[in-house]
Amino acid sequence: MNQKIHANSKALATWLQRIVKSLGNHSDRLNAINIFPVADGDTGSNLYLTARSAHDAISKLETADIGELMTMASRAAMESARGNSGTLLAVFMAGMAEPLSGVERLTAPVLATALERGKVRAWSALSDPVSGTMLSVMAVVSDAALTTVRSSALEPESRAALIELLDALCLAAERGVVATENELGELHAAQIVDAGAVGVLIILNELRGTLLGLTIDHEEYSQLHGYGIQDPHIHQVQNRDTGVEVMCTINLDALGAATLRGQLDAIGDSVIMSPVNPTEEGYRWRVHVHVPEAEAALSVIKGMGSPVNVSVTDLCTHDA
Template structure:
């Protein structure tokens, strides 16, 4: 690294610090989500996406700038979660394109990389919306180009990029009215600004470390387990059998004997297992590891202080219990379920879908879905999770039903990356997914199925009842944290403190003259008396409408409704 060029190792630290800076600001970005629903949060998704990129470049030791960019882009691509994560991964894919095998970059080359990053991301989005991360990236790239014309200093050029990215971010509410109404800037744009800021800091020789207090250990643990649950095929495949979590309170006396160094400790623990996470601040040290000898981990941790909390779980046992439970059919053994098991070897068609809640899982399985990825509102699966599920089906042609607007792009990215023939049917809700699944017939051709499924999802209207995670005013509704909200398709149609009242008004918005069936999927927290009240209400109010109730057992959404 000189003042006027970026080499491989500099680019690597720019990316890592960009990621760290975003990681340190996850909560801030999450708080910018427009809808106050407990949904896949932008900050979390973008952070998990860059973390995957960092993992990839951490394995590179000496590499030129082109290789670093390519490897970062690959990590991002597979780790992409949520639409903003996918766009971020496309931005860095575009960034790496013109670099090829360049050893180092000057300011003009760097500006060119910013430019192609924007072109690539715009192409990847079917209907680009201005006032989002795309606009911020575009404006920043323009600033990069302008700066590079007269400026050879990398620092100065990146300074111009960050300044314009921030300015552009401030303008997003002018471009996207809903941002203005809610009084926020675009969350994806904010995330990108944090990444760029981290990159600038690196270029300036400043250090952006992962601030442990900001980084949610639980989130990482959840993520790691989520990935494992998807990838482990059998209990025997688990190499490290104990999920071990330790919290240590540092003690000065012990630290004198054993000075603590996070990087060093991480390397040391790395020999004992995988899925390792080490987080520390001044007072506390948290460790998560899958290890075969949890006792060793405890001893090693204890050198630095007092053990505050210990959790050790046998994952082989858990896995057997989990798969055993999932394999058992919900009610009575049906011949279909058995048949599905037998024909799992190479079949012409398969369906991969995403859902949360045991009851919804059963509904999808009953309609013939091959793999149901656990995920949805609060946990958007990554591109890689979807790719893996597609592989698992071992079918020639795979249909993917994402069942959530924020998973559609990751599914499309997975379709592109996957070696099998993959069609994404862009279902944006569970009811749409069920309707599409209902239209699926394994006996039909791909084209016929695609058409039937796409038509199927248009026949259903989705309604969801959830609670607000913060106060806001949106679409003319003034909503308090904890209030229930009724959302018809993507519009908030009712809100208030009574779940039945909110659901009732939601039903009014959903039921049309030709509605025949209203299906109610009850959430894990739905109360039976509320459900029966709702059923009675619909039956009394709408003569021609038949009501069907299933225990969806989904988290966060008290009711998911479908009218068709």
């Protein structure tokens, strides 16, 4: 148990850098198995671009406060998040940042609490969360982390306890990814695992690798159903949804946010809303929705305020 651990803010910055590299390397395969919630083959690209925004935001930041680093990274990721997967990654990071405020060294209890907060934020951001997705892996990992901390015989603040936790949460993440194939009908029919779930596994494996000074064996991912390099781009043979993805950032108070969520739920699906940062009158909110036509969503959104960072993407034109 004398393994050296680096668990400070510099290590977390390195983690974000490693995430960007790994997601870039895996984006093609993640795109290939992206069929839920729509078969638009962009999960890998969205995770990569969102993570890159997070890392770029803190690349020159000098701070010992892990929470400050994660907050800045998550806000940048939220403002430029891409798609369902990128938005949920940004929200997960924002949740993790909350209990890390003022923390200068990760410990097992602190990391477990951060993962729990990230899970809660991600699940609550979606109006209609679905099991068998990256949300499931976040939940499995959070539960495993809390259970490990509570049942451990090791000194909670020790390096050994952190190693134990990192091992446990990565094993749980892998099991969670494998389980997605049987949790979601579309994945079971296609005999693949969920793309976003694999993305979470990659991210957590890189966290373990960063803190323990390990290189991740990426060949292990090829054992996941549909993920081998020789496997087809399954999203290309799926029925394509029509419609568009609308994303924006808008300032709202609590009532306005609740009202907008309800109105978007009535006209679309895959509604994700999460606060980015506080303002004088409420919060800046990142908004995501799938609708048949953009104008329907934009009309509702503009009725609540003045959106910025607006993007409209055709759901049936993505290709890997």
